[in-house]
Amino acid sequence: MKAYCYRIVDGQAEAIDLDRAMAEQCQLIWVHLPQIDAETIAWLHDVAQLDDYIVDALTATETRPRCEAIGHGAFLNLRGRSHDPLDSSDLLASVRIWAVKGRCYSVTRKPMIAVGVVKEEVAKGEIRDPGDLITAFAAAITNDLDPDVADLGDQLDDCEERLDPNHVFDLRRTVSKVRVAAITYRRFLSPQRAALEKLASLSGDWLGDDDRLHIAAAADRAARMAEELESIRERSALMHETLSDLRAEQIDSRSLVISIVAMVFLPLTFLTGLYGMNVEGLPFAKEPWAFDMIAGMCIAISVGVIGWFLRKHWFSG
Structure with a gap:
């Protein structure tokens, strides 16, 4: 032992x-x-x-x-x-x-x-x-x-x-x-x-x-x-x-960014989806400047939505 x-x-x-x-x-x-x-x-x-x-x-x-x-x-x-x-x-x-x-x-x-x-x-x-x-x-x-x-x-x-x-x-x-x-x-x-x-x-x-x-x-x-x-x-x-x-704050901040991005693209998705339909009767569908008009509208809507978020201080939490 x-x-x-x-x-x-x-x-x-x-x-x-x-x-x-x-x-x-x-x-x-x-x-x-x-x-x-x-x-x-x-x-x-x-x-x-x-x-x-x-x-x-x-x-x-x-x-x-x-x-x-x-x-x-x-x-x-x-x-x-x-x-x-x-x-x-x-x-x-x-x-x-x-x-x-x-x-x-x-x-x-x-x-x-x-x-x-x-x-x-x-x-x-x-x-x-x-x-x-x-x-x-x-x-x-x-x-x-x-x-x-x-x-x-x-x-x-x-x-x-x-x-x-x-x-x-x-x-x-x-x-x-x-x-x-x-x-x-x-x-x-x-x-x-x-x-x-x-x-x-x-x-x-x-x-x-x-x-x-x-x-x-x-x-x-x-x-x-x-x-x-x-x-x-x-x-x-x-x-x-x-x-x-x-x-939790980090997750909330990232969720906020995702929500803002989704809000910016939501009206754009609706607009592009609407003009993406293969049906007759869409306004300006036959016009040569229709694409430029749609692109300009998308840019204007994006700027408008981002500007609204800025005025509401969403980006600062």
């Missing part, structure tokens, strides 16, 4: 195997399982000997950010960005963490950027206990998401600057993508803030005061991002309405 195990004492991290991880007792044993399959579930049940409720929470298919105190430990579910492309309706991967004093298990279904960041901090000796590890996960996730959320706002700003009837289709595609991303991110960031706030308030000697402060700071950043995403969502909705109005 693929797993990453670290033995951490006074900030010094040592990579160990699963068997040794289960036998060791020290400041922190961190076991990270990067996939969820039958072997992973069996190991959590039989070897790690975790309660069924905890195993179910660590291996659930559908998850949302939450925090729950269980006995002397805590279960935490957080959402962050992944290296792999995800479904557009679920843009964030999840990391499920079970922490007690001296031991921490984390499970992911999809590769998470935050996991790599936490591993680097472990290697640098910045992690000493479960509280530090959870704080590192929370900070890594928010640090990674922050520029992505800011980029959504920048894309919307760019769309507002390019607002033009000639770019309606391109702008609507961009605005729709930004709106979907903002809605998806906000769906997870709001409960994530609540989960981090709840974690910071939990009792337990495995979570230090400095850890609580850092977790509260991560919760505050999550709240700020959720508010920014709500603003982006509302701006996207307004932008979508504006683009729809521009498109």
Whole structure:
């Protein structure tokens, strides 16, 4: 079974195997399982000997950010960005963490950027206990998401600057993508803030005061991002309405031109149709100047109709 195990004492991290991880007792044993399959579930049940409720929470298919105190430990579910492309309706991967004093298990279904960041901090000796590890996960996730959320706002700003009837289709595609991303991110960031706030308030000697402060700071950043995403969502909705109005105005303008052209040619069509009939008795049908007369009448009627439209300001909308 693929797993990453670290033995951490006074900030010094040592990579160990699963068997040794289960036998060791020290400041922190961190076991990270990067996939969820039958072997992973069996190991959590039989070897790690975790309660069924905890195993179910660590291996659930559908998850949302939450925090729950269980006995002397805590279960935490957080959402962050992944290296792999995800479904557009679920843009964030999840990391499920079970922490007690001296031991921490984390499970992911999809590769998470935050996991790599936490591993680097472990290697640098910045992690000493479960509280530090959870704080590192929370900070890594928010640090990674922050520029992505800011980029959504920048894309919307760019769309507002390019607002033009000639770019309606391109702008609507961009605005729709930004709106979907903002809605998806906000769906997870709001409960994530609540989960981090709840974690910071939990009792337990495995979570230090400095850890609580850092977790509260991560919760505050999550709240700020959720508010920014709500603003982006509302701006996207307004932008979508504006683009729809521009498109409607564009269609109305083109329909107006078509209507004017049809009105100009309507009397001309009647006149040419009348003299195109192959019957006897048409006025001036035998005269050599009849064609010039008909052509002149057509020109005069066209000028008259266009002049009437101009006086009524039809061409200005």
